[in-house]
Amino acid sequence: MLFRLILYRLLQALPTLLGVATLVFLMLHLVPGDPVDALLGEMALPADREALRHALNLDAPLWTQYLHFMTGLAVGDWGSSLLDHRPVLELIAERVPATAKLAGASLLLAVLIALPLGFWAARHAGRKQDVVAMGFSLLGVSIPNFWLGPMLMLLLSVVLGWLPVSGMDQPGSIILPAITLGTALSAVLSRMARSSWLEAMSSDAIRTARAMGVGDTWLWWRHAGRMAAIPVLTMFALQLGAVLGGAVITETVFDWPGLGLLTIEAIQQRNYPLVQGCVLLIASFYVLANLAADVLAMLIDPRQRRA
Amino acid sequence: MTPMMSRPAMRLALLCLLIPLAVWFWALLHGADGHAVDLDAVLAGISGAHPLGCDALGRDVLDRLAEGLQLSLGIGLLVVGIGAVLGICIGIMAGWFGGLVDSLLMRLADIVLSFPGILLAISLAAMLGPGVDKLVLALVAVGWVGFARLSRAQVMSLKNTPFVDAAVSCGSGTFYIGVRHLLPNIAAPLLVEASFGLAAVIIGEAGLSFLGIGVQPPDASLGTMIREGTSLMLVSPLLVVWPGVVLFLLVMAVNLLGDALRDSLDVRGDVR
Numbered sequence: 001m002l003f004r005l006i007l008y009r010l011l012q013a014l015p016t017l018l019g020v021a022t023l024v025f026l027m028l029h030l031v032p033g034d035p036v037d038a039l040l041g042e043m044a045l046p047a048d049r050e051a052l053r054h055a056l057n058l059d060a061p062l063w064t065q066y067l068h069f070m071t072g073l074a075v076g077d078w079g080s081s082l083l084d085h086r087p088v089l090e091l092i093a094e095r096v097p098a099t100a101k102l103a104g105a106s107l108l109l110a111v112l113i114a115l116p117l118g119f120w121a122a123r124h125a126g127r128k129q130d131v132v133a134m135g136f137s138l139l140g141v142s143i144p145n146f147w148l149g150p151m152l153m154l155l156l157s158v159v160l161g162w163l164p165v166s167g168m169d170q171p172g173s174i175i176l177p178a179i180t181l182g183t184a185l186s187a188v189l190s191r192m193a194r195s196s197w198l199e200a201m202s203s204d205a206i207r208t209a210r211a212m213g214v215g216d217t218w219l220w221w222r223h224a225g226r227m228a229a230i231p232v233l234t235m236f237a238l239q240l241g242a243v244l245g246g247a248v249i250t251e252t253v254f255d256w257p258g259l260g261l262l263t264i265e266a267i268q269q270r271n272y273p274l275v276q277g278c279v280l281l282i283a284s285f286y287v288l289a290n291l292a293a294d295v296l297a298m299l300i301d302p303r304q305r306r307a
Numbered sequence: 308m309t310p311m312m313s314r315p316a317m318r319l320a321l322l323c324l325l326i327p328l329a330v331w332f333w334a335l336l337h338g339a340d341g342h343a344v345d346l347d348a349v350l351a352g353i354s355g356a357h358p359l360g361c362d363a364l365g366r367d368v369l370d371r372l373a374e375g376l377q378l379s380l381g382i383g384l385l386v387v388g389i390g391a392v393l394g395i396c397i398g399i400m401a402g403w404f405g406g407l408v409d410s411l412l413m414r415l416a417d418i419v420l421s422f423p424g425i426l427l428a429i430s431l432a433a434m435l436g437p438g439v440d441k442l443v444l445a446l447v448a449v450g451w452v453g454f455a456r457l458s459r460a461q462v463m464s465l466k467n468t469p470f471v472d473a474a475v476s477c478g479s480g481t482f483y484i485g486v487r488h489l490l491p492n493i494a495a496p497l498l499v500e501a502s503f504g505l506a507a508v509i510i511g512e513a514g515l516s517f518l519g520i521g522v523q524p525p526d527a528s529l530g531t532m533i534r535e536g537t538s539l540m541l542v543s544p545l546l547v548v549w550p551g552v553v554l555f556l557l558v559m560a561v562n563l564l565g566d567a568l569r570d571s572l573d574v575r576g577d578v579r
Contacts, residue, residue, distance in 0.1 A: 019418035030434040038436070138566075142559040144510050146517040146530075147551035150537045154544050245424025249514055253537070264518060267433040279422070279430045286423040 005305055006295050013291050017284060024280045025069045028056075028272050039082065039270055055082075056272070073280070079273035088277035092259065098168060099258030102251065103243045105178035110185035111236065117186070118193025118232075123220065125198055133190065140187025145246055149180040149253035166255040173254075181250040185239050192235045193228065200227035230301045234293045241289030244282045314571060320563035323556045327376055330553060333358075334373030342366065342525055350543050359549055363539055368546065372553055375527040380557070382439065382528075383509040386446040387501055390508075393447065394454025395497065399485050401455065402462030413459070416452045425449070425511045432520045442521045446508055457500050461493035495572040502565035506558050513554055529554040 031038050036053050053059050057068055072078060078088040121133035153176060157165040164170040200206060201224050209223050248260035255261065259278060266274035297304045345365035352360050359368040401412040419427060431445035465471055474484050515521035516530025524531060529550045536547030568574075 015414065016417050016421055019414065020421045023418055024430075027430060027434045030431065032436055138559065138562060142506070142562050143555055144513060144551070144558070146514055147533055147547075147554065150533070150540060150547050151551065154540055154547070158541060158544070242423045245422070245426045248424075248426060248429060249518065252518060263429070267429070267518075267520060272434075275430060275433060279426060282426055283422045287421045290421075 002298065002305065005298060009291060009294055013287055016287055020283045020287065021070060021073055021280060022066075024276050024283070025066055027276060027279075029062075031272070035272060039272075052082075078277045078280075081274050082271050083269060088274050091262065091274060092277055092281055095257060095259045095262045098256060099244065099247055099251070099260065101168075102174065102177055102181065102247060102256055102258055103240075105174050106182035106185060106243055106246075107236075107239065109178050109182035110189055110239070113182070113186040114189035115193055115232075118190040119197060119220075121190070121194040122197035122201070125194075130194075133194070137187040137191045140183045140190075143183065145180050145184060146249050146253055148183060149176070149250060152176050152179060153254075166253075168256055177250050177254045177256050180253065181243060181246050184246065185243060189232070189235060189239065193232050196228035196231040197224055200224035203227065230297060230304075233300065234297050237289055237293030237296055240292070241286030244285060248282075314567045316563045316567040316570070320560045320567065323560035323563065327553050327557050327560070330369065330372050330376055333369055334377075337370075340367075340370055343370075350539075360543070360545060362535065362546055363543075368549060371527040371532060372529075372549055375529045375532050375550060376553055376557070378439075378522060378527065379509055379512055379529045379554070382443060382446070382512045382522075383505050386443055386450055386508045386512070387505045389443070390447045390450030390504065391454050391497065391501055394451035395458045395490070397451065398455035398458030399462050399489055402459040403466065403481065403485065403489070405463075409459070412455070416455055419449060419452045422449075425514055428511055429515060429518065429520065432515050437520065437523045439522060439526075442512065442515060445515070446511055449511075450504060450508060453500055453504055454497060457496055458493055461496060462489055465489060465492055496574045499565055499569045499572065499574045502561055502568055506561040506565065509554070509558055509561065529557075 028035060035056065036044075036049050036058065040049060040052060050059075057065050060068070076089060078092075080087050081091055117133050117136065121130045124130050153165055156163045156176065162172075163175055164173040167173055197220075201220070205227070206219060206224055209219060214223065244259070247258060248263055250256065251258045251260035252264050259282065263275065263278040263282075265271075266278060294304075343366060345361065350361060350363060350365075354360070357367050357369070359372070362368055362371065397412055401409040422430075428445045428449045431448055432442055435441035435445060471484065471488055474488050479488075512521060513528065513530030513533065516528045517534045519534065522528035522531050524535075532550035533547055533554070536543075536550060539546050
């Protein structure tokens with residue numbers, strides 16, 4: 001039963017993935033005028049233009065291009081970079097570990113801040129502590145990461161000289177990017193943790209447990225904690241994908257050689273197949289993370305299986 | 308229900324707006340020209356003539372801030388305006404007609420939502436090329452979805468209420484029902500969505516401009532100013548501080564406004 005539900009969800013994600021791939025395919029045709037002109041300029045030799053047009057498969061009819069693109073995706077041929085003709089997938093694969101490292105560190109940091117903070121705010125709901133915690137959360141969602149990054153760099157690297165400015169070669173170099181990327185995540189998560197905990201504490205089950213004499217600490221952690229875990233875990237799985245969107249900017253700020261920086265480099269070089277590959281990979285991962293969130297919720301909470 | 312203006316969130320929002328407003332008034336009083344290059348004043352410090360100093364081309368930072376603030380806020384309002392009209396129309400249609408129309412429109416929304424954060428806007432803007440019009444287009448392409456999903460859900464819950472049935476049986480047209488009966492009843496959550504959406508779009512615009520694919524030099528947006536400031540951080544660190552402070556306070560004020568609206572219109576917290 002549960003297995004079939006999960007399979008059903010997986011099948012539901014397929015059309016979305018197809019749609020994403022279609023949109024990414026169509027993106028190349030958004031380039032105003034002719035992508036070939038945009039790449040080579042107006043002064044290019046006709047032979048060069050034809051060669052590039054052929055390399056991008058732009059000389060075929062649109063539906064043939066589409067079929068070619070989609071079958072290529074399916075068999076692992078994501079096209080090749082316009083600059084050095086290396087396969088797009090190979091270039092992407094080189095950058096994945098750096099992004100995974102950064103995303104992992106930011107998520108870890110976000111959870112370590114968000115859970116205690118959310119709990120603390122819920123425990124003191126409506127009082128000063130709550131205001132402080134939710135004030136931090138508001139700061140976290142309002143501060144743009146492309147400004148937080150440079151400010152942290154300025155303070156901790158330039159003025160105090162504690163941490164490396166950018167790159168990923170030195171031991172402490174992950175700290176600043178992880179804080180930059182993790183701040184917004186922890187803000188969202190702590191808000192979620194607070195409201196889920198409060199909602200759990202006002203439920204009938206908790207009232208009953210309290211009436212039966214369950215101690216306060218046990219009540220907050222054991223009973224309400226488990227109830228609050230469902231929305232928090234779901235949110236966490238969603239952030240797992242969202243963090244890749246934020247990584248695009250954070251990696252650019254800190255020159256962190258991951259997938260996000262690769263995307264921006266590809267954009268600046270007008271390396272369209274590489275842009276398409278990066279965007280498609282990040283979006284697919286995001287879709288799968290959302291799926292994982294759904295499945296996770298179904299695993300923890302039997303009520304979710306009914307929907 | 309406390310009146311809007313006496314809510315703590317609203318007061319804090321007004322407090323946050325003080326500095327952006329001061330920058331704006333400065334520009335109004337002073338007739339700011341953020342493009343005037345003065346090579347004698349390159350990276351000049353704080354002085355009477357240039358209250359926040361000058362940038363690498365000797366342009367007055369405060370004047371540029373005022374221009375950037377206007378452009379960033381202007382783009383934000385434009386994008387939210389267009390996105391709201393488009394999204395609400397789509398959402399009401401999807402909710403009202405249901406069936407195939409609904410499935411197609413919501414599948415489209417799902418696809419847009421499959422891109423994390425501003426990644427879709429980044430890639431669209433990158434493909435469309437530089438220019439404010441294309442920036443707006445890229446942000447609208449992402450921004451309509453929230454409005455569409457919200458208004459669809461609201462319309463579906465209103466569809467079978469007696470007053471809508473009454474309107475239908477009186478022979479009211481679909482458009483009339485949409486505008487006169489449905490829209491006023493779903494306006495409150497949409498207004499809250501619009502204010503949080505504005506905050507997101509302002510950050511999004513600045514982010515794209517920071518990456519160099521939004522507003523192009525010599526025009527000033529808060530994002531381009533942060534970009535320019537970052538490259539001069541070792542020489543003149545204050546250049547990156549000012550635009551960030553203004554941007555941050557603006558976004559914070561808009562977020563607080565959203566909080567205050569949500570609480571005073573009694574919209575449930577699940578809008579965001």
